[in-house]
Amino acid sequence: MLHLMQDLQGKPKLIHFLLLQMSWNMVLSQLHYIIPEESKHGTFVGRIAQDLGLDIGEINSRMLRVVSRDEKEYFQVNLQNGILFVKDIIDREQLCPDIQFCIIHLQVIVDNPVQMYRVDVEIEDINDNSPAFFSNMNSLVISEIKPAGSHYPLMEATDPDIGTNSITNYELSSSDYFALDFQKYLNEIRSLELVLKKSLDREKQSVHNLTLTAYDGGKPRLSGSTRIVITVEDFNDNAPLFDHPFYQCTINENAVKGSLVFKLNATDPDQGKNGEIFYKFSNLVAGETSKAFSLDQYSGEIKVNRELDFETMNKYEIQIDAVDNGDVQMVGHCKILVTVVDINDNPPEMTVMSLSLPVPENSPQGTTVAIISVHDKDSGSNGKVNCYISEHTPFRINHAFTGDFSLIVDAPLNREIKEEYEVTVTARDEGLPSLSVSKTIKVVISDVNDNAPQFQQAFDTIFIKENNPPGSHIYTALASDPDVGQNSFITYAIIDSYINRIPLSSYISINPENGKVFALVSFDHEHITYFQCHICATDAGLQPLSTNLTLNIFIEDINDNAPTFTPLFSPLIIKISRSAQFGHHVTKIRAVDLDSGYNALMSYHMKGVMGKIPFVISQYTGDISLKRPFADSDNEEYRLTVMAQDHGEPVMTAETEVVISLVEAGEEILYDNQESKGNVEEFSEANMYLVVAICIISSIFLITLIAFSVLRWQKYRDEVNQLKENYRICSNTGGSWVYSQQTQYRVCSNAVQPKNDLIVFTPNNSVIPNNEDRISQQGTLVNPSYQPKHPNPDWRYSASLKAAMQGAVHMEGAAVLRGAAVGLEPQWPTVSSATTDPEGGEVSPPVGAGVNCNSWTFKYGPGNQKQPVPVPQIPPDFPENFIIPGSPAIISIRQDQPSAQAQKSNFITFGKKEETKKKKKKKKGKNQEKANNNTNDNNDQ
Incomplete structure (x- = not known):
C-alpha cells in the first residue's frame, strides 16, 4: 500500500477514481460477513434471510440459492432457517495470495419474483503458516x-x-x-x-x-x-614461530665435516603458501660462524662445515630466521648456542648470574637466593659438572638446567640468631682427573618485622601522691624489640578509656618516643583512688606489631583535708539536769575527715579548760559525759571548746564550741523540743534521707491500717444487718428499762467471737411496730408510715442525740442488760416517758442500744415535778466500775446521796469515769517528766 501511495503521488485524478470505486463496491454490497480461514464445514456465517429481510417461510418455495463467482462453492444456505454456513474449508493463502483483504463475492438469488442480492464474505487470516527459509x-x-x-x-x-x-x-x-x-x-x-x-x-x-x-x-x-x-x-598475519627462542647444543671439537649440529623446527599457523617456511642465517651472524656451519633452508638442519677448534672458539651463537612465502613475508627468529666439547683439560667455570641479597628472614623454604651458572670447556664426562655446598648451612643447591644451578633456602632463617652466612659452593666435573672450582657467596639476612615490642612485665603498679603538680613525670614505659631499623623503632600510646565518663587522655599523657608518662592534672584522692591504663608499644614495621602494658595507678592520700564537725552549726547548746549522776552521757561530738587511713583517724580533746570542770570527753569516740555529780558551786553554764585532730602529717585540726547549761529536772526536755523545731532546717543530708524514709514507711503503714479498718467495718455492718434480721427488740408491758431477773444474755452470730457489747433498752411503748418496721443501720427503728409523736412540742434533741441517730451500730456481739433479780423494777427514763413540760429536760444520749459512744447522759431540769427522777436500787455488791465483757466501754452508775443533787442529774456513763480526771492529770504530769528525761537521753545519744 505504501508503494502504491508513493506511485500515486502527483496523480490526483487516479486517486479520486480508486476511492470512488471502493465506495461504490461497498454500496453495491448489501451484506458483509467476516469469518476466519480454515473454518470447518457447518461453521455459522450469518442469518442471510433475516438480514436481507426475506420471509423464512418463503425462501424454500422461492428457491433461494447462493451463487459464487468462483467455480468452487464455499458456502451454502439452510432453507429451513435461512442461515448461511461454510460448506468447504477455505485456505486464504490459496484463495487470495499476496492480497491484503480476501473477499468472496456472493450473489443471492430468489425466484417468484426473481430478486438478486449482493453479499461479501471476508476471509480473515489466521496464523496457520510458519516462516520458512529458501534453504536450510x-x-x-x-x-x-x-x-x-x-x-x-x-x-x-x-x-x-x-x-x-x-x-x-x-x-x-x-x-x-x-x-x-x-x-x-x-x-x-x-x-x-x-x-x-x-x-x-x-x-x-x-x-x-x-x-x-x-x-x-x-x-x-x-x-x-x-x-x-x-x-x-586465511590471511598471512602470522610469522613462523620456533619452539624456543633459544637453543643450546654441543659438538665435539673433533667432529667431521657434515656432522649434524642441530635441527630447527618452526611452524606457521597460516595455510597454503602463507604457511610454507624456509630457513636462513640472520644478517647478524658473523662470518666465522657462517663458515663453520651450514644450514639447510628446507629441513632446518645445521651441520659442521669445517673442522672445529675448541681452543680457538668453544662456543658459537647462531641466529636463524624462518621466513614464509606469503605475499608479504613474515619472519621468525631464534638463537642457537653451539658449545664445542673438548677433553678434560680445563676446570669448570662458575658464574653467579643472579644474586638476590639480602635475604629476608621470613623467606619460605625453596626461595631462590642466587642463580649459579657453571660450564666447562671440556665435553662429555669431562664437562659434566656437579655443584654442592661442603659445610652445613640453611641453604642447598638445586639443579635447574644444564650448567645452571640455584642456591635456595632449605631451613628457616632467623636474623636475631645469625644475620650473615658465608656459603662456599663447589663445582666439580667428572673427568679424569676430576677438576673443581669453589666460590664463596656472602649471604646477608635482612630483618623483617617478626618480633613485637616486649615490656619487662605485662603488669605494673605505681603510686602517685595526690595534689601532684600537673605535668609531673609519673612513670616511664620501656619496651624492647629485637628487630633492627625501623622495625625496632618503638612508639608509645595510651589506649583511650574512660574514668567516670571522662576520657583517660584528660588525666595522663605519654611521650610517644621515650614512653614517659605525665600527669596532666593534679589528682585528688577523695575523688579518685585508683584507675587503670593500658600503654600500647608499637613498632614502625610495614605491618606494625604491638603489645600492651597494663598500668595500675593508685592515688595515695595525703593529709590535705581538715576534720569537719557534724552538724555544722556551732555552738552546740545542751541542757542537762542538775540531778544527773556520774557517768551520765551528755552528748556526742562527731567529726569527719575526707582523707583516709591515719589521715582520717580522729581524736578529740578539750581545749583551754580552766579549772576543774565536771565533764570529760572520750578521746576516740567524742562522747562527753559527767565525771562527777554536780555541786552547788558549779557554774550555770559551761562553754567547752572541743578540738578534733587527725593523725596525718602535718596534723590538721578543727574546733567547735559546746554550750552546756544546767537546768532543773524536766526543763531540759521542753528546751530540747523547742530547739528541735528551730533546727529542723539544719539536718544533714543523711538525716533528711532518714526522715524521708521514715515518712514513706509510715505512710504505707497508715494506708494499710485504713484499708484494714474499712474491710473490718464492712464486715461489722454485714453482721449487724444479719443480727437485725434475726433479732427484734421487744418491749415489756411496764414500759420501763429494767434489769433482767435472770442473767445477762450474750448473742453471738455465725460463731464469731464477740468484739463489742450491745445494751438493749426496752422502750416504754405498748404499741408494737409492724413487721415492716426495721432497725436501720444507724440503730434506730425505721418505719416509713409511722411518725412518732413527742409528748411535748418543746421536746429537744441534743446534738449528740442527732448524731447518734445517724451513727453506726456495732452488732457483732450483743448483750442484754436487765434489772436486778429482786425488788421493784426502777423506772429508767426513756424518750417516751419524758415530760411534756418545755422545761422538762433534755435527752442527750443516742436512742437505741449498742451505739458507739463513750457516754450516755440524761439530764432533767430542776423544775420538772411532773416526772420524778427514779432512784435505782443498786445492790451493795454491785461494782463501782462495771465493764461489759467484750467492750472497752466502762459503765459507771453513780448516785449522789443529797436529794438536791439527785434532782439535778443522774448519770449513766459509758467510757471513761469523770471522777478519775484529776488523778489522770497528776499522772500526766509525771509521765511528762519521764518523757522529758527520755528525750534528753535521746538527745545525748
Missing part, C-alpha cells in the same frame, strides 16, 4: 582481514500469512563475532544483514556455525530457522 543452510566466506562493522546481506524467510501473522522478528544465535541487523518499514522487514562485531582470526576459529530464526507475530507464535556456515578466509 547458507554459506559465507569472510576474510579474517575484514574490519569490524562490515555488513553481509542475508536471505529473508517467507510467510504466506499477512499482517501480524507474517514475519515480525529475526534472532541470531549467540556469537562473539556476529550480530544481526534488520530494518522495518511499516512493521514489515525490508532488509536483513549480518554485521561483523570484531575482526576474525582464522587461527583461533576457522569456521563459525550460526542459527538464524524468523518469528511471526501470530498467536500462537510460529518460527522457522536456517543454519549459516561462515568460513574464515
Whole structure:
C-alpha cells in the first residue's frame, strides 16, 4: 500500500477514481460477513434471510440459492432457517495470495419474483503458516582481514500469512563475532544483514556455525530457522614461530665435516603458501660462524662445515630466521648456542648470574637466593659438572638446567640468631682427573618485622601522691624489640578509656618516643583512688606489631583535708539536769575527715579548760559525759571548746564550741523540743534521707491500717444487718428499762467471737411496730408510715442525740442488760416517758442500744415535778466500775446521796469515769517528766 501511495503521488485524478470505486463496491454490497480461514464445514456465517429481510417461510418455495463467482462453492444456505454456513474449508493463502483483504463475492438469488442480492464474505487470516527459509543452510566466506562493522546481506524467510501473522522478528544465535541487523518499514522487514562485531582470526576459529530464526507475530507464535556456515578466509598475519627462542647444543671439537649440529623446527599457523617456511642465517651472524656451519633452508638442519677448534672458539651463537612465502613475508627468529666439547683439560667455570641479597628472614623454604651458572670447556664426562655446598648451612643447591644451578633456602632463617652466612659452593666435573672450582657467596639476612615490642612485665603498679603538680613525670614505659631499623623503632600510646565518663587522655599523657608518662592534672584522692591504663608499644614495621602494658595507678592520700564537725552549726547548746549522776552521757561530738587511713583517724580533746570542770570527753569516740555529780558551786553554764585532730602529717585540726547549761529536772526536755523545731532546717543530708524514709514507711503503714479498718467495718455492718434480721427488740408491758431477773444474755452470730457489747433498752411503748418496721443501720427503728409523736412540742434533741441517730451500730456481739433479780423494777427514763413540760429536760444520749459512744447522759431540769427522777436500787455488791465483757466501754452508775443533787442529774456513763480526771492529770504530769528525761537521753545519744 505504501508503494502504491508513493506511485500515486502527483496523480490526483487516479486517486479520486480508486476511492470512488471502493465506495461504490461497498454500496453495491448489501451484506458483509467476516469469518476466519480454515473454518470447518457447518461453521455459522450469518442469518442471510433475516438480514436481507426475506420471509423464512418463503425462501424454500422461492428457491433461494447462493451463487459464487468462483467455480468452487464455499458456502451454502439452510432453507429451513435461512442461515448461511461454510460448506468447504477455505485456505486464504490459496484463495487470495499476496492480497491484503480476501473477499468472496456472493450473489443471492430468489425466484417468484426473481430478486438478486449482493453479499461479501471476508476471509480473515489466521496464523496457520510458519516462516520458512529458501534453504536450510547458507554459506559465507569472510576474510579474517575484514574490519569490524562490515555488513553481509542475508536471505529473508517467507510467510504466506499477512499482517501480524507474517514475519515480525529475526534472532541470531549467540556469537562473539556476529550480530544481526534488520530494518522495518511499516512493521514489515525490508532488509536483513549480518554485521561483523570484531575482526576474525582464522587461527583461533576457522569456521563459525550460526542459527538464524524468523518469528511471526501470530498467536500462537510460529518460527522457522536456517543454519549459516561462515568460513574464515586465511590471511598471512602470522610469522613462523620456533619452539624456543633459544637453543643450546654441543659438538665435539673433533667432529667431521657434515656432522649434524642441530635441527630447527618452526611452524606457521597460516595455510597454503602463507604457511610454507624456509630457513636462513640472520644478517647478524658473523662470518666465522657462517663458515663453520651450514644450514639447510628446507629441513632446518645445521651441520659442521669445517673442522672445529675448541681452543680457538668453544662456543658459537647462531641466529636463524624462518621466513614464509606469503605475499608479504613474515619472519621468525631464534638463537642457537653451539658449545664445542673438548677433553678434560680445563676446570669448570662458575658464574653467579643472579644474586638476590639480602635475604629476608621470613623467606619460605625453596626461595631462590642466587642463580649459579657453571660450564666447562671440556665435553662429555669431562664437562659434566656437579655443584654442592661442603659445610652445613640453611641453604642447598638445586639443579635447574644444564650448567645452571640455584642456591635456595632449605631451613628457616632467623636474623636475631645469625644475620650473615658465608656459603662456599663447589663445582666439580667428572673427568679424569676430576677438576673443581669453589666460590664463596656472602649471604646477608635482612630483618623483617617478626618480633613485637616486649615490656619487662605485662603488669605494673605505681603510686602517685595526690595534689601532684600537673605535668609531673609519673612513670616511664620501656619496651624492647629485637628487630633492627625501623622495625625496632618503638612508639608509645595510651589506649583511650574512660574514668567516670571522662576520657583517660584528660588525666595522663605519654611521650610517644621515650614512653614517659605525665600527669596532666593534679589528682585528688577523695575523688579518685585508683584507675587503670593500658600503654600500647608499637613498632614502625610495614605491618606494625604491638603489645600492651597494663598500668595500675593508685592515688595515695595525703593529709590535705581538715576534720569537719557534724552538724555544722556551732555552738552546740545542751541542757542537762542538775540531778544527773556520774557517768551520765551528755552528748556526742562527731567529726569527719575526707582523707583516709591515719589521715582520717580522729581524736578529740578539750581545749583551754580552766579549772576543774565536771565533764570529760572520750578521746576516740567524742562522747562527753559527767565525771562527777554536780555541786552547788558549779557554774550555770559551761562553754567547752572541743578540738578534733587527725593523725596525718602535718596534723590538721578543727574546733567547735559546746554550750552546756544546767537546768532543773524536766526543763531540759521542753528546751530540747523547742530547739528541735528551730533546727529542723539544719539536718544533714543523711538525716533528711532518714526522715524521708521514715515518712514513706509510715505512710504505707497508715494506708494499710485504713484499708484494714474499712474491710473490718464492712464486715461489722454485714453482721449487724444479719443480727437485725434475726433479732427484734421487744418491749415489756411496764414500759420501763429494767434489769433482767435472770442473767445477762450474750448473742453471738455465725460463731464469731464477740468484739463489742450491745445494751438493749426496752422502750416504754405498748404499741408494737409492724413487721415492716426495721432497725436501720444507724440503730434506730425505721418505719416509713409511722411518725412518732413527742409528748411535748418543746421536746429537744441534743446534738449528740442527732448524731447518734445517724451513727453506726456495732452488732457483732450483743448483750442484754436487765434489772436486778429482786425488788421493784426502777423506772429508767426513756424518750417516751419524758415530760411534756418545755422545761422538762433534755435527752442527750443516742436512742437505741449498742451505739458507739463513750457516754450516755440524761439530764432533767430542776423544775420538772411532773416526772420524778427514779432512784435505782443498786445492790451493795454491785461494782463501782462495771465493764461489759467484750467492750472497752466502762459503765459507771453513780448516785449522789443529797436529794438536791439527785434532782439535778443522774448519770449513766459509758467510757471513761469523770471522777478519775484529776488523778489522770497528776499522772500526766509525771509521765511528762519521764518523757522529758527520755528525750534528753535521746538527745545525748
